[in-house]
Amino acid sequence: xxxxxxxxxxxxxxxxxxxxxxxxxxxxxxLSTQELQxxxxxxxxxxPALEQAESDEALCSRCGRPLSGATCIYCxxxxxxxxxxxxxxxxxxxxxxxxxxxxxxxxxxxxxxxLERDLHISLPExxxxxxxxxxxxxxxHGFLDGALDELADALRVAPEQxxxxxxxxxxxxxxxxxxxxxxxxxxxxxxxxERQGVSxxxxxxxxxxxxxxxxxxxxxxxxQALGISYDDVVAARDFMRQxxxxxxxxxxxxxxxxxxTSFVLPDVVIRxxxxxxxxxxxxxxxxxxxxxxxxxxxxxxxxRQQHNISAEEREHLSVFVTRARLFLTNMRQRRETIRRIAxxxxxxxxxxxxxxxxxxxxxxxAEVAAALGVHESTVSRATANKYVxxxxxxxxxxxxxxxxxxxIKDIIQELIANESTPLTDQxxxxxxxxxxxxxxxxxxxxxxxQLGILPSTLR
Numbered sequence: 001x002x003x004x005x006x007x008x009x010x011x012x013x014x015x016x017x018x019x020x021x022x023x024x025x026x027x028x029x030x031l032s033t034q035e036l037q038x039x040x041x042x043x044x045x046x047x048p049a050l051e052q053a054e055s056d057e058a059l060c061s062r063c064g065r066p067l068s069g070a071t072c073i074y075c076x077x078x079x080x081x082x083x084x085x086x087x088x089x090x091x092x093x094x095x096x097x098x099x100x101x102x103x104x105x106x107x108x109x110x111x112x113x114x115l116e117r118d119l120h121i122s123l124p125e126x127x128x129x130x131x132x133x134x135x136x137x138x139x140x141h142g143f144l145d146g147a148l149d150e151l152a153d154a155l156r157v158a159p160e161q162x163x164x165x166x167x168x169x170x171x172x173x174x175x176x177x178x179x180x181x182x183x184x185x186x187x188x189x190x191x192x193x194e195r196q197g198v199s200x201x202x203x204x205x206x207x208x209x210x211x212x213x214x215x216x217x218x219x220x221x222x223x224q225a226l227g228i229s230y231d232d233v234v235a236a237r238d239f240m241r242q243x244x245x246x247x248x249x250x251x252x253x254x255x256x257x258x259x260x261t262s263f264v265l266p267d268v269v270i271r272x273x274x275x276x277x278x279x280x281x282x283x284x285x286x287x288x289x290x291x292x293x294x295x296x297x298x299x300x301x302x303x304r305q306q307h308n309i310s311a312e313e314r315e316h317l318s319v320f321v322t323r324a325r326l327f328l329t330n331m332r333q334r335r336e337t338i339r340r341i342a343x344x345x346x347x348x349x350x351x352x353x354x355x356x357x358x359x360x361x362x363x364x365x366a367e368v369a370a371a372l373g374v375h376e377s378t379v380s381r382a383t384a385n386k387y388v389x390x391x392x393x394x395x396x397x398x399x400x401x402x403x404x405x406x407x408i409k410d411i412i413q414e415l416i417a418n419e420s421t422p423l424t425d426q427x428x429x430x431x432x433x434x435x436x437x438x439x440x441x442x443x444x445x446x447x448x449x450q451l452g453i454l455p456s457t458l459r
Contacts, residue, residue: 026377026378026381028330028331028334029334029337029378029381029382030381030382030384030385031385032267032384032385032386033265033267033282033386034265035385036334040289043327044289047320047323047324047327048292048295048320049291049292049295049317049320049321049323049324050289050290050291050292050320050323050324050327050328051289051290051291051292052288052289111174111265112135114265115131115135115169115172116131116132116135118172119131119135119165119168119169119172122168122172123165123168127161127164127165129155130155130157130161130162130165131165131168131169133151133154133155134151134162134165134166134169134178135169137151138177138178140249141247141248141249142174142176142177142178142179142185142247142248142249143178143179143180143181143185143247143248144166144178144179144180147180148162148163148166166178170188171393172393174248174249175188175189175192175193175248176188176189176245176247176248177248177249178248179248182246182247183207183208183211185246185247185248186207186240186244186246187204187207187208189243189244189245190203190204190207190244193243195394196394196396197357197406197409197410197413197451198243198450198451198452199413199451199452199453200235200236200239200240200452200453201453201454202226202228202232202233202235202236203236203239203240205226206222206226206233206236207240209225210222210225210226213225214237219233219234219237232454235454239452243452265282265387266282266387266388266389266395267281267282267338267386267387267388267398268280268281268282268338268339268342268386268387268388268389269282269388269389270342270346270353270388270389270390270391271389271391272391277346277350277353277354277391278346279339279342279343279345279346281335281338281339281342282389289327289328289331290328291321291324291325291328292324295317295320295321295324296321298313298317299317299318299321334382337374337378337382338382338383338386340372341368341372341379341382341383341398342388344368344371344372345363345368345388345401348361348363348367349361349363349401352401353390353391354391356392356410357400357406357407357410358407358410358411359407360400360401360403360404360406360407361404362404363401363402363404364402365379365380365383365402366379383398383399383402384398386398388400388401405447408432408437408439408447409447409450409451411432411435411437412428412444412447412448412451412453413451413453415428415431416428416448416453422456423456424455424456425441425444425445425448425455425456426441427456428444428448429441429444432444
């Protein structure tokens with residue numbers, strides 16, 4: 001007879017669960033540069049065992065830590081340890097005997113520091129004082145306060161020299177910064193968008209030649225003057241509302257400036273050195289985070305069970321020193337992960353980096369993850385909301401490296417820019433097919449819309 005009785009039994013079961021350390025690392029990995037800066041500031045305020053200090057020591061160009069002679073012993077050791085940690089999917093803080101109190105992590109820089117650094121790199125030393133003066137002359141909106149002649153008189157240099165430095169500032173800085181007025185600010189932003197493959201065929205002429213008519217909403221007069229339709233003017237206005245902003249550093253309703261949140265700074269700089277492309281994770285070279293030496297000494301004393309430290313003090317030291325060590329370790333692993341991804345992208349997308357978007361090769365985040373031996377979500381977090389300055393000095397999002405359609409968009413934009421008569425989407429499909437690219441008509445229509453280009457009937 002079948003036994004229908006009920007009972008309770010213990011069965012062994014395996015379950016994967018993320019450790020608090022891994023969660024903290026993943027949360028830090030997804031942060032943008034500005035968000036990381038806020039996190040660092042909060043951690044410095046909340047954790048007395050963590051401090052920020054100036055350092056004049058020679059630094060490793062790869063990881064930003066102090067060098068021991070001409071060698072970075074940390075890079076040699078940490079590469080092996082990081083590879084092992086990633087295989088085990090673990091990010092726990094190192095043991096006490098493995099932790100060095102001089103572990104230094106570069107803190108993110110302010111807008112002024114970033115502008116000064118970038119301009120000093122891009123300009124000859126004779127122009128550095130001009131660059132610093134121009135940066136100091138920016139108002140709260142990012143506009144240049146003062147005419148070039150006045151600035152030239154103050155610095156006792158030729159206005160042409162001021163103009164050259166200003167053009168470099170406008171090229172490197174957040175789009176529109178350094179403009180003298182809203183009109184110039186918008187034109188600078190249009191230049192930046194066109195280099196990224198986003199444009200409207202009429203907006204530049206409207207802003208440059210019909211600025212006051214645009215402000216008075218005299219769209220019919222603009223259309224007649226430019227020989228375009230009323231709808232073309234409305235489309236240009238809508239494009240302006242979507243992509244442009246009147247002030248380079250806008251303020252939000254709560255008074256916060258976009259200097260703190262909305263401007264774009266590269267997280268990685270890819271440049272050419274001795275014929276080779278190299279990647280550098282951009283961090284400030286001036287300030288460094290480290291474990292407070294006093295807390296480090298007290299923690300070692302507590303570990304030796306000295307009698308002059310109470311149980312409450314020992315608990316305080318344990319909590320904050322462990323927290324500081326974990327934070328520094330996560331900062332290091334964040335930087336190392338981004339660096340390894342950037343170096344792999346150099347290897348796979350070197351043609352794009354050297355010769356432009358037409359040479360962009362198909363690549364997925366899953367391929368990067370497989371090559372580096374990490375999870376695909378790690379690559380996604382490490383590249384989200386982050387930007388790369390490529391050798392052409394353009395600043396592009398990491399997502400560009402994984403968007404093969406950019407090369408098709410670039411060809412579509414070129415075809416339309418050079419058309420003698422308006423090309424239909426089907427015409428573009430046939431031209432692409434002749435060039436060995438099989439693209440559907442609806443895909444061409446989608447890409448053309450994303451580029452802000454009107455259909456052939458309206459061009």
